[in-house]
Amino acid sequence: MTAVxxxxxxxxxxxxxxxxxxxxxxxxxxxxxxxxxxxxxPLTDQNPYGKEPDGVWFNRVHSYxxxxxxxxxxxxxxxxxxxHCEEPACVTVCPTGASFKRAEDGIVxxxxxxxxxxxxxxxxxxxxxxxxxxxxxxxxxxxLCVDRxxxxxxxxxxxxxxxxxxxxxxxxxxxxxxxPESNVSKLTAARGGYDLMPESGYQPxxxxxxxxxxxxxxxxxxxxxxYRKPVRDEHKSRSADAVAGVATTxxxxxxxxxxxxxxxxxxxxxxxxxxxxxxxxxxxxxxxxTTEPPDAQLTGWWRWIxxxxxx
Amino acid sequence: MTPAYSVxxxxxxxxxxxxxxxxxxxxxxxxxxxxxxxxxxxxAIALCLGVVLIVAGLMSSMLHLGHPERAWRALSxxxxxxxxxxxxxxxxxxxxxxxxxxxxxxxxxxxxMLRMSALATIVFSLSTVLCTAMIYASLKPIPRWHNPWVPxxxxxxxxASGAVIAMCVRAxxxxxxTSFMIGTLALLIGVWILKILYWRxxxxxxxxxxxxxxxxxxxxxxxxxxxxxxxxxNYLQKEMGFxxxxxxxxxxxxxxxLLGAALPSLVLFEILMTEGFLHxxxxxxxxxxxxxxxxxxxWLFFAEAKHVVTLFYxxxxx
Numbered sequence: 001m002t003a004v005x006x007x008x009x010x011x012x013x014x015x016x017x018x019x020x021x022x023x024x025x026x027x028x029x030x031x032x033x034x035x036x037x038x039x040x041x042p043l044t045d046q047n048p049y050g051k052e053p054d055g056v057w058f059n060r061v062h063s064y065x066x067x068x069x070x071x072x073x074x075x076x077x078x079x080x081x082x083x084h085c086e087e088p089a090c091v092t093v094c095p096t097g098a099s100f101k102r103a104e105d106g107i108v109x110x111x112x113x114x115x116x117x118x119x120x121x122x123x124x125x126x127x128x129x130x131x132x133x134x135x136x137x138x139x140x141x142x143x144l145c146v147d148r149x150x151x152x153x154x155x156x157x158x159x160x161x162x163x164x165x166x167x168x169x170x171x172x173x174x175x176x177x178x179x180p181e182s183n184v185s186k187l188t189a190a191r192g193g194y195d196l197m198p199e200s201g202y203q204p205x206x207x208x209x210x211x212x213x214x215x216x217x218x219x220x221x222x223x224x225x226x227y228r229k230p231v232r233d234e235h236k237s238r239s240a241d242a243v244a245g246v247a248t249t250x251x252x253x254x255x256x257x258x259x260x261x262x263x264x265x266x267x268x269x270x271x272x273x274x275x276x277x278x279x280x281x282x283x284x285x286x287x288x289x290t291t292e293p294p295d296a297q298l299t300g301w302w303r304w305i306x307x308x309x310x311x
Numbered sequence: 312m313t314p315a316y317s318v319x320x321x322x323x324x325x326x327x328x329x330x331x332x333x334x335x336x337x338x339x340x341x342x343x344x345x346x347x348x349x350x351x352x353x354x355a356i357a358l359c360l361g362v363v364l365i366v367a368g369l370m371s372s373m374l375h376l377g378h379p380e381r382a383w384r385a386l387s388x389x390x391x392x393x394x395x396x397x398x399x400x401x402x403x404x405x406x407x408x409x410x411x412x413x414x415x416x417x418x419x420x421x422x423x424m425l426r427m428s429a430l431a432t433i434v435f436s437l438s439t440v441l442c443t444a445m446i447y448a449s450l451k452p453i454p455r456w457h458n459p460w461v462p463x464x465x466x467x468x469x470x471a472s473g474a475v476i477a478m479c480v481r482a483x484x485x486x487x488x489t490s491f492m493i494g495t496l497a498l499l500i501g502v503w504i505l506k507i508l509y510w511r512x513x514x515x516x517x518x519x520x521x522x523x524x525x526x527x528x529x530x531x532x533x534x535x536x537x538x539x540x541x542x543x544x545n546y547l548q549k550e551m552g553f554x555x556x557x558x559x560x561x562x563x564x565x566x567x568x569l570l571g572a573a574l575p576s577l578v579l580f581e582i583l584m585t586e587g588f589l590h591x592x593x594x595x596x597x598x599x600x601x602x603x604x605x606x607x608x609x610w611l612f613f614a615e616a617k618h619v620v621t622l623f624y625x626x627x628x629x
Contacts, residue, residue: 003391018528028540052543060540062623064522069532078526080540080623089451095385095395114384117377119550120394123312126452126520128547128620137377197525197619200451208527 004091008106011177012144013084013205014164015184015193019212020171023063023077030166031059031081031142039143040112044135056131058082058142059163076211079172081163082129082142083196083204084108090121090130099139106178106205107144115139126200149174177205312453313553314613317375322443323472323605325368325401326465329436330473331361332408336429336436339411343491344481346419353484357477358412365408369401393449397442404435440469447612454519454629455616460509467502472605474498475575479598482582483591489583496579499601503572506608510564513615518628525622536625551618560615563607571604 035058036043045055059081066074084101088108091099098115101108110121110130115138122130122139130141145161148154158165164172175184184207187193193207335357338344346354373379386402388395410428414421444465447456474495481487522536523529544552555563578597582590617629 023538025540053541054543054545054549057541057545060545062526062536062540063538064526064528064534065537066528066531067533067535071531074531075537076526076528076531076534078528089449092391093394093446093449095388095392095398096381097384097388114381115378116381116384118375118385118394119377120392120446122547122550123450123618124452126525126619128551128623131546132377132550134546139377194527196527197520197622199520199524200619210527210530 004086004088004101005103008101008103009178010105011086011205012105012107012149012175013177013184013207014081014161015173015175015187015207015209016079017171017173017187017191017209018076018078019209020169021061021077021079022169022171023061023075024168025061026166026168027079027163027172028057028059028061030162032057034145034148034162035143038145038147040110040140042136043140044133046134054134056133056140058129058131058140060128071211071214074211074214079163080128081206082108082144083127083202083206084142084144086203086205087201089124089202093120093124095120105176107146108141109143109146110139110141112136112138112140126197126202127204177207312613312616312618313550314610315375317371319606319609319613321368321372321375322465323368323602323609324364324371326440326443326469327472327476327602327605328361328364328368329440330469330471331357331364331476332411332473333433333436333470334473334477335361336411336432338477339415339429340426346415349485351415351419353480355416356484357480358415360476360480361473362408362412365401393442393445397439397446400435400439400442404432404439407431407435437466440466452619453616454516454619455513456612458513458516460505460512464502464506464509467498467505468605468608471495471499471502472601475598475601479594482594492579492583496576499575500572503568507568520619520622521628522622522626525619536623539624547620548624551620552624553614555611555614560611563611567604567607567611569604570600571608574600 032043035041043056043058045053047053048055059079062078062080064076064078066072066076084106085108086106088099088101091101091108094100095118096114096116098111098113099108099121100111117132117137117139119132119139122128122132130139132138133140145163148162149159151159160174161172164174173184173187175182177184177188179185187209188207191209193209195204196208335344335354344350344354373382376382382398385395385398389399407428410424411432414425414428418424441462444462447453447465448458448461451457478487478491478495481491521529522534526534528534575597578593578600581593617626619629622629
């Protein structure tokens, strides 16, 4: 039983688009909700309301940050679950045959009736897909919602894993990788879907899609055009058009991630004076260009407007 | 990896038990130690001690399971699983061990049966220890385990600790031959040298994976974890996220070598050079010290081993 089938008729799995994932954890929560009543039920918790809650989850969402490269400082949310590998060592190390890979669709499952809870499969998995249920004394893992995707009692459009249904940004795509015409195969081909830790040799079925490159990353935005600090020039108060100018510029920059086109410049007071970043120049209408972060300089209503616009 | 005391006890105890039975079988086959007037009682004690160590170790590993009552199922997957192979060989090995011990105690005249069972005891004992080692050596996600040094070290320590116990029992009953004592010490020191080489190798090992290759985000640049998926440690971190400080580990390594090789050498030197009643106590101290050093060694084997899953939780490279 723990021998892995040479090939499986279908290779069901997910493509996870890190470009769309917003790290809301809806997939993780809906996974827990479905599966605590599903094949591996219950997914127990220990000390759920205490200081250090623990429990079985099949899906975990990490958040990483890039520290170098073009996109330095970028946050990438990263859902992690069982990848239903083609060469799952978690299955072959199982001494009882409780772990198995289905020949029909490639889903890797644990039989809760025969698992002895030796934990060896969790040691063999490089992806941390298996979590031990301390209350039940057995190992549990993602079932690819096997009790949902074939479930005749729910409408066909909802026969997909709970995490896929729950994702509000469509970052999770479910399909058959054995079929080159399937949505997941096409998506993988089009966006260069990749394997996690390919050096493990486990050949994960699931693929990940890298976040798309940003056209103009924040670090190279012409900051002098983003933030404008209105100053009271001697006795002059802020003029109404300066307010409008700031609002227009901010809005425009947020929308296009780039400097406003030239045609808009004429509408902005003093916008014709191009200033290199790091320099501050006073212009006629009392508006100052600066590269300081907004919170440091915007006060009162200005900060409120900035927040409103950055929503 | 988090060191589990049940597994440390299991590998040290059953390793020593199998080593002890192996040496007793070898000594019987080579006619060094037979159930004659002189060798019967110490042999019986040593054999029983070996069986107790093995059974206690196996029980400890079984109680470590979430469902010990299902343990029999672990005998089914010997085609793919080293853990299953270990279970099968340990169970089958009980037959020749029972025959050998029974023959020694009640039928010492049945030489053919004793010889056959001694031979089978050697084969099953060594292959069971090899399976234990292969359980660890086959785990790719743990580079400190997944290397060719692990099986020889496991086998070596099983044989060395078995020889130490055999020598101790023999010396208690009468006087163990000097060659036996020196041979045992040479084996013990040899295995510690092997272990030091293992440490050198695994310390110098290049990392197999990084946080970048685990997530694939190395395509974007250097990656660091911003937020973990949960606020408190989960099973993965509790089971596989154990970290021992390098300073602490170095100190424990020295302590293990001191207790496992240096102290037994001094004890043996003292016994061979002098005469006196303190020998018995010294022998006991030396044997206990070797067993304790193996517990430290086994604890470090777990504690120093890093699992690649820690990469997802912010570890830079494993």
